[in-house]
Amino acid sequence: MVPLPRPRQRRSRSRHHTLDRPRPQPRNHLPHDLTDPAAIATHLATLAQQVAHDAADAGRTITRVTVKxxxxxxxxxTRQTKLPTPTTDPATITRTALDILDRHDLTHPVRLIGVAVEYTMPKT
Incomplete structure (x- = not known):
């Protein structure tokens, strides 16, 4: 008898906002490119909190944060940081994402903001 394959485990999760010209937008689009660093940070913080909540809802811990x-x-x-210890704490993920944002060159208008996290893989 051949054993059934295990369901595939998600290795990561990401969220992004694409910024665009004014016109009707899909849900993950914002109406224009961003130039204000505070507005960029606000959108990034929202995305970071969303992926942290996604991880907690899935019962997974986060080991790495990437900002695109x-x-x-x-x-x-893209820039990334490995966390010192796995976590699902939204404040830690948000703070890490904002620290990574400081390593990006924001001298041009920003068209896309994204946050990705890598999960701790379950023991087999």
């Missing part, structure tokens, strides 16, 4: 920024010249840059 796409600017209007269509340059995409």
């Amino acid at each position: 920024i796409r600017t209007t010249p269509f340059q995409t840059r």
Whole structure:
């Protein structure tokens, strides 16, 4: 008898907002490119809290946080940080994402903001 394969475990979770020109937008779009660092940080903090809650809802802990920024010249840059200990604490994930944002060049208007987290893999 052949054993049934285990359901595949999600390794990560991400959320993003795409910023665009004014027109009717899908749910994850914002009406225009962002240039204000405070507004960028606010959107990033919201995304970080969402992925932290997603992890907690899934019963998973987070080991790494990645921030993706796409600017209007269509340059995409990602920066990441491994957490000292796995967590699902939204404040820790948000603080880490904002620290990573400080490592990004925000001199051009921002078109996409994204946060991804990697989960601790369950023991097999």
